[in-house]
Amino acid sequence: MNTEHKPLDYPLSRDEVVQLLQQYKISPTRQRIEIASYLFQRPQHLSADRILDGVNVVGHRVSRATVYNTMGLFTEKGLVREVLIDRERVFYDSNNSHHHHIYNVDTGELRDLDSVHVDVQGLPTLEPDLDVVSTEVIIKVSSR
Amino acid sequence: MNTEHKPLDYPLSRDEVVQLLQQYKISPTRQRIEIASYLFQRPQHLSADRILDGVNVVGHRVSRATVYNTMGLFTEKGLVREVLIDRERVFYDSNNSHHHHIYNVDTGELRDLDSVHVDVQGLPTLEPDLDVVSTEVIIKVSSR
DNA sequence: TTGCGTGCAAACGCTTTGCATATTA
DNA sequence: TAATATGCAAAGCGTTTGCACGCAA
Numbered sequence: 483m484n485t486e487h488k489p490l491d492y493p494l495s496r497d498e499v500v501q502l503l504q505q506y507k508i509s510p511t512r513q514r515i516e517i518a519s520y521l522f523q524r525p526q527h528l529s530a531d532r533i534l535d536g537v538n539v540v541g542h543r544v545s546r547a548t549v550y551n552t553m554g555l556f557t558e559k560g561l562v563r564e565v566l567i568d569r570e571r572v573f574y575d576s577n578n579s580h581h582h583h584i585y586n587v588d589t590g591e592l593r594d595l596d597s598v599h600v601d602v603q604g605l606p607t608l609e610p611d612l613d614v615v616s617t618e619v620i621i622k623v624s625s626r
Numbered sequence: 627m628n629t630e631h632k633p634l635d636y637p638l639s640r641d642e643v644v645q646l647l648q649q650y651k652i653s654p655t656r657q658r659i660e661i662a663s664y665l666f667q668r669p670q671h672l673s674a675d676r677i678l679d680g681v682n683v684v685g686h687r688v689s690r691a692t693v694y695n696t697m698g699l700f701t702e703k704g705l706v707r708e709v710l711i712d713r714e715r716v717f718y719d720s721n722n723s724h725h726h727h728i729y730n731v732d733t734g735e736l737r738d739l740d741s742v743h744v745d746v747q748g749l750p751t752l753e754p755d756l757d758v759v760s761t762e763v764i765i766k767v768s769s770r
Numbered sequence: 771t772t773g774c775g776t777g778c779a780a781a782c783g784c785t786t787t788g789c790a791t792a793t794t795a
Numbered sequence: 796t797a798a799t800a801t802g803c804a805a806a807g808c809g810t811t812t813g814c815a816c817g818c819a820a
Contacts (some may be wrong), residue, residue, distance in 0.1 A: 501647060502752070509774085509775090509819095511775065511776085511818090511819095513775080513776070514775090524665045528660045529809090530809080530810080531809080540774095543777095544720070544775085544776090544777095545776065545777045545778070546778090546810090547776070547777060547778075547779095547810095547811085547812085548775080548776055548777070550809095550810060551775080551776080551811095552775095554634060554811095558762060564713070566710045566711060566712075566713060567710060568710075569716065569785095570808090570809080571709060571808095571809060571810090572810090573810085574711060584752075586756070586758055590818070595749075595750065597750040599749070599750060600747070600748050600749060601745075601746070601747040601748050602744060602745070602746055602763055603744070603745040603747065604743045604744050604745050605739075605743070605744060605765065606739065606743060608728075611769055612767040612768065612769055613767060613769075614765060614766070614767055614768075615731055615766040615767060615768050616764075616765070616766045617763065617764075617765050617766075618654055618763070618764045618765075618766070619746055619761065619762070619763050620760075620761075620762045620763075620764065621749065621760070621761050621762075622757060622758070622759040622761075622762070623752060623757060623758055624755040624756065624758045624759050625756055625757075626757075653794085653795095653799085655793080655794085655799095655800065656793095657800080658800090659814070665804085673784090675784085677819090687802095688801085688802095689801065689802045689803070690785090690802085690803090691785095691786085691787085691800055691801070691802060691803075691804095692800080692802070694783080694784095694785060694786070694801095695786095695800080695801080698786095709780080713810090714783085714784080715784065715785095716784085716785090742778090
């Protein structure tokens with residue numbers, strides 16, 4: 483998995499998308515480019531279904547299976563993050579900077595929280611054979 | 627929702643389970659008592675399916691629908707927490723003390739992390755109409 | 771021409787729901 | 796006896812998979 487996180491300059495041009503895919507060792511097929519272009523218009527949280535709709539409005543047709551395959555691949559390669567907060571579906575996060583989330587349990591709104599401002603301290607020492615993959619902070623808020 | 631979190635003394639006796647349910651404004655039917663007794667044997671993370679199996683081994687029969695209804699109710703009332711980390715299924719957490727989680731992405735193991743040792747600082751000021759429901763820290767680790 | 775990627779439809783698995791029956795207050 | 800809870804089976808829905816076809820190296 484690519485662990486670099488140079489800040490991206492949203493929205494990404496087609497060429498930048500291609501470079502990004504290659505950088506993450508993903509061969510840039512037409513469908514993958516279209517999906518990534520849609521994702522990296524801006525930092526956002528999208529479900530597979532919304533990606534499918536979004537891509538098929540602007541570009542050529544991409545099948546549901548390809549969206550799922552592609553998002554699985556993008557996640558595996560570290561290009562996007564899965565956000566598992568909503569019980570209903572998985573969200574894919576195109577914000578590649580280090581950040582946390584604020585989730586409104588009443589509206590379902592998912593907002594980014596810049597990790598520069600958040601500090602997690604006092605973690606225990608883990609077994610030496612364990613690598614920390616990520617540290618996520620999720621603040622759940624209610625507007626009721 | 628009941629927000630008290632007196633430390634529980636695991637495992638809970640049948641009487642303590644009944645009191646706990648009443649404290650959370652849940653009327654203690656036979657099935658709910660059996661499910662809660664199974665959950666509160668110890669702090670643990672269980673899927674609906676494992677609850678179903680566990681309850682039906684030791685006690686009377688409880689249906690799948692009742693397990694789902696009951697866990698939905700327990701969650702709504704604040705008796706247990708849903709932990710949404712694994713894409714496959716929801717885990718219900720019977721540890722009622724304030725804590726975070728360490729999730730091993732390779733083995734699927736989910737471990738508690740006492741919140742006494744973790745400090746989250748630098749949260750932004752939220753809109754005044756928003757209440758913070760919870761602050762969760764999830765450390766993902768890999769053993770590969 | 772060999773392997774990888776895509777698309778369709780069917781299958782899958784967790785969860786929810788409709789409705790009849792049972793239990794509780 | 797009215798309201799709530801339970802159980803069964805079927806339906807729902809996001810996601811995955813099998814397989815044939817297409818495309819690229």
